[in-house]
Amino acid sequence: MEAESMQFRASGIQKPSKISTGIPRPPSSSISTGSGLHEMTSSQSNVRSQPSSSIPAAHGLKRSVPAPGSSDPFFQHPDRVYSQGQNTAVQSDAKRVPLSKRAEQFGASTTSTYQPTQSLRGMALKDAPAMPPPLITFLPQRSPKRKRLDAKEQYQTQGEEAQMDPVAPTTPARKVFDRFEMQWNCIRKTPMITMTPSPKKGPYLSKYSNTTGYVVSEIEEKLGKMDSEFQQLKEFMNATEKSSFSVKEELEIAKKRVANLEDQRNELQAERAKLMDKLADAEREVRNLNIDIQDQQRRHDRYCEEMIADHERKLRTKVDDYEREMDKVAKLQQEFEEKCGAEAEARLDSLSNENKELRSALERQKRDHEHEIRLLNIDLDRQSVRMRDFEDSLRKSEEEQRALQAHIDENLKTIDRLRKRAEDAEESLSKDKGHLGGQISLLSQKLDISSERIQSLEEQNKAVQLECERRLQEIEQAAQKKIDEQTKALRDKLIKEEERRHKLFEQVQELKGNIRVMCRIKPPADKSSDALIKFNPRPSELDEDKIDGLIIPTEREDFRMPGKMIPGEPKEFNFERVFDDNCTNKDVFDEISQLVQSVMDGKKVCIFCYGQTGSGKTYTMSRKEDGIIPRTQEMIFSEIDRLKVLGWEYTVEGSYLEVYQDKLYDLLASRSAKPEPLTVDPISEELNIKGHSFTLLKEEKDLDEMVKTADNNRHTAATAMNDRSSRSHSILVLKIRGVKKNEDGEIIKTRKGTLNLIDLAGSESPDKARGDQIYKEGVEINLSLSYLRTVLSRLGQGKTEGVDFRSFTLTQLLRPSLGKGCRTLMFVMVSPLKENENETIRSLEFAKDVSNTPPKQRIKFKKSLANCFDQAQKVKMGGSGGAAKSKK
Numbered sequence: 001m002e003a004e005s006m007q008f009r010a011s012g013i014q015k016p017s018k019i020s021t022g023i024p025r026p027p028s029s030s031i032s033t034g035s036g037l038h039e040m041t042s043s044q045s046n047v048r049s050q051p052s053s054s055i056p057a058a059h060g061l062k063r064s065v066p067a068p069g070s071s072d073p074f075f076q077h078p079d080r081v082y083s084q085g086q087n088t089a090v091q092s093d094a095k096r097v098p099l100s101k102r103a104e105q106f107g108a109s110t111t112s113t114y115q116p117t118q119s120l121r122g123m124a125l126k127d128a129p130a131m132p133p134p135l136i137t138f139l140p141q142r143s144p145k146r147k148r149l150d151a152k153e154q155y156q157t158q159g160e161e162a163q164m165d166p167v168a169p170t171t172p173a174r175k176v177f178d179r180f181e182m183q184w185n186c187i188r189k190t191p192m193i194t195m196t197p198s199p200k201k202g203p204y205l206s207k208y209s210n211t212t213g214y215v216v217s218e219i220e221e222k223l224g225k226m227d228s229e230f231q232q233l234k235e236f237m238n239a240t241e242k243s244s245f246s247v248k249e250e251l252e253i254a255k256k257r258v259a260n261l262e263d264q265r266n267e268l269q270a271e272r273a274k275l276m277d278k279l280a281d282a283e284r285e286v287r288n289l290n291i292d293i294q295d296q297q298r299r300h301d302r303y304c305e306e307m308i309a310d311h312e313r314k315l316r317t318k319v320d321d322y323e324r325e326m327d328k329v330a331k332l333q334q335e336f337e338e339k340c341g342a343e344a345e346a347r348l349d350s351l352s353n354e355n356k357e358l359r360s361a362l363e364r365q366k367r368d369h370e371h372e373i374r375l376l377n378i379d380l381d382r383q384s385v386r387m388r389d390f391e392d393s394l395r396k397s398e399e400e401q402r403a404l405q406a407h408i409d410e411n412l413k414t415i416d417r418l419r420k421r422a423e424d425a426e427e428s429l430s431k432d433k434g435h436l437g438g439q440i441s442l443l444s445q446k447l448d449i450s451s452e453r454i455q456s457l458e459e460q461n462k463a464v465q466l467e468c469e470r471r472l473q474e475i476e477q478a479a480q481k482k483i484d485e486q487t488k489a490l491r492d493k494l495i496k497e498e499e500r501r502h503k504l505f506e507q508v509q510e511l512k513g514n515i516r517v518m519c520r521i522k523p524p525a526d527k528s529s530d531a532l533i534k535f536n537p538r539p540s541e542l543d544e545d546k547i548d549g550l551i552i553p554t555e556r557e558d559f560r561m562p563g564k565m566i567p568g569e570p571k572e573f574n575f576e577r578v579f580d581d582n583c584t585n586k587d588v589f590d591e592i593s594q595l596v597q598s599v600m601d602g603k604k605v606c607i608f609c610y611g612q613t614g615s616g617k618t619y620t621m622s623r624k625e626d627g628i629i630p631r632t633q634e635m636i637f638s639e640i641d642r643l644k645v646l647g648w649e650y651t652v653e654g655s656y657l658e659v660y661q662d663k664l665y666d667l668l669a670s671r672s673a674k675p676e677p678l679t680v681d682p683i684s685e686e687l688n689i690k691g692h693s694f695t696l697l698k699e700e701k702d703l704d705e706m707v708k709t710a711d712n713n714r715h716t717a718a719t720a721m722n723d724r725s726s727r728s729h730s731i732l733v734l735k736i737r738g739v740k741k742n743e744d745g746e747i748i749k750t751r752k753g754t755l756n757l758i759d760l761a762g763s764e765s766p767d768k769a770r771g772d773q774i775y776k777e778g779v780e781i782n783l784s785l786s787y788l789r790t791v792l793s794r795l796g797q798g799k800t801e802g803v804d805f806r807s808f809t810l811t812q813l814l815r816p817s818l819g820k821g822c823r824t825l826m827f828v829m830v831s832p833l834k835e836n837e838n839e840t841i842r843s844l845e846f847a848k849d850v851s852n853t854p855p856k857q858r859i860k861f862k863k864s865l866a867n868c869f870d871q872a873q874k875v876k877m878g879g880s881g882g883a884a885k886s887k888k
Ligand SMILES: Nc1ncnc2c1ncn2[C@@H]1O[C@H](COP(=O)(O)OP(=O)(O)OP(=O)(O)O)[C@@H](O)[C@H]1O
Pocket: 521, 522, 523, 611, 612, 613, 614, 615, 616, 617, 618, 619, 620, 722, 724, 725, 726, 727, 760, 761, 762, 763, 829
């Protein structure tokens, strides 16, 4: 059976062996029943070739069987009409033609008819039709509309059809099988041949007899067997077809998978190309970053070098200037010391001027130096800002690198994923495996190389950054060291210079006198309309731009002609300086700032503002924007800062006091209750007020606050002339203490200065018409002022002994600052209005009294100075050599 099935597969036509027994045979016959249809034909042939002995009475049958195409009724059956040729062919080719072929032959005679009434009597078995003629058309009819397909298309179409209907007879084998099945069904449906029973005939013929029946049942049995075999065959055929369709399906799936894998491979290649591009971009970016970093570093180096060179150059210039100045000072000092005798006085003024210039130059230089240091610090700051910027840019580049790295990591992850996918694909695509694997490994190798490169670039970056930081630190340290050294050298020089300046300054101040007087003329509200006093200003002999004297014309009654006014003796007033109505508060302070400086040097200084009500005392002393007090505040605290550099530490204590009706009050005390008068210690060397303590002023703003409080509390009383007319003396007292310590912290020098800034009450004559209270206040004020004049006059004459300060609270208060070695400046404020002329002249005379007592030295100094100018003038007229001399 196995061999047969194999044979079937090879030929495409399977024929069960039982089929060969489709033609009934005698049971004794040697014809094998196990052969196929082919054998069946052979057996028929064998039957024909057998000796007549084996087939009894064959002849009778032979004779009775008509030849095909004859008029025998068998062949006239409407369903079994055979042409003679066909029949012959069947008979002659029965041995060779396979059943299928024969089936085709049968199928070709679509019009053949079968006559069941036809008898086979007298027909030899070999002449009997081998197969019953088919009842229907065997060959499948092709639809005329159906397109003719080539073999492949047909195969595919059949495959598709088979997919739709797995048992559809579309394959050639199926077609043959179906035809065979139909043929077989025909045979099965064909009614059994009717034969006339003939007991005389042999057993063979008796098989066809219905009367005996056993032969028919045998055939029936065999047919049943064949049927079942056929069913098996059919099942087998169906199963085979099904498996063939599933194989086809698998093939299709495999094809699709191949296509998918192809796509994946393409995708992978595209992704690899993208990654390569990204990698190239990253490398390019890193290269650019490196170039940027190098550029930045170069620029930074160049900037540092330039800065250092510039700084050195500036410093050299400064040192040179400083040394030149020092030489000049030394020369001057020498000259001064050499000509200290009579000529010294003659030269004193020029020396003092020079000294002033020198001092201002030195201060300028010092300021410049400080400015230089500030600039250097700014430069350093800028440098550190640049450094920070540089660090920022580095940090940014690092971040970019990190982002790049993250990107690469992401890509690596993607690659890993892809690699995994590729590996999966590799498993199913064995052909592409090597190729794809190679590509992936190449890609991962390249990526590894890139990651290594990035890592090394990062390391390079870090190294460059570290190097930059190190170099910058070195430069900073070197610059700082140089700055420190130079600052120290300059500081030492400055300290020496400061000491010299201090000495010279003291000398000049001594020469200027301990009591100095200056005058200020208040500008008139309306120059054109107001009736003004005719001040004839006299320019200073020392400085033509300045005024130091006033000549006021007077009138007197002609004693020969009473009532007639004639010009009187002009009144001449000489002061250290006169500020006319063009001068500002700044000019005033520039002139007196040296006295504030003296306080820093440990001197006791009193600055008074004297004058009639409304003449501008408070304006000069306390004007918020530019008065003496606000400017003094600023100067003191900036001086403290300056001297700190030279090793001085200062403390400032202050108090704001008021003398009203000869009683002392604290202007800082609360005004809610009636203020209690204070008592001054009459003996103490320092100003001591019982029950009163000075306020420690750490910063300028503390002093400012104190002044504001005092201003608010200041007692004022309305007068006809000035709404805020002051009816009391106000005194701002500042105690300034300085100590200088050595490196071990021991105090090596101390300075104790006191500054009294006094805004005196209005000096006008008391007028009864303004009320008793004001009159009383006026009398009191006048008394205290005249006593002050007395005290100052005596002091101006150098009489420090026997001066009684205790008579009035004001002088008692100022006593510690008016004694020997103290400095006093009196500002006399005058009104320019004609209506105030008397008061103005009285004020000027008051001031004259104070200043009319200059030291003898001063008179001599002025005389010799005048001589000097005369001589210089003469020389100038005489020739150039003289001019040079005069210049000198
Ligand atoms: N140099 C000046 N320039 C412009 N205005 C001035 C000047 N001096 C004083 N004044 C003005 O004159 C008025 C009176 O000045 P101030 O109060 O200073 O007088 P005073 O002498 O202090 O008076 P009192 O003795 O009553 O206190 C103010 O309005 C002030 O602004």
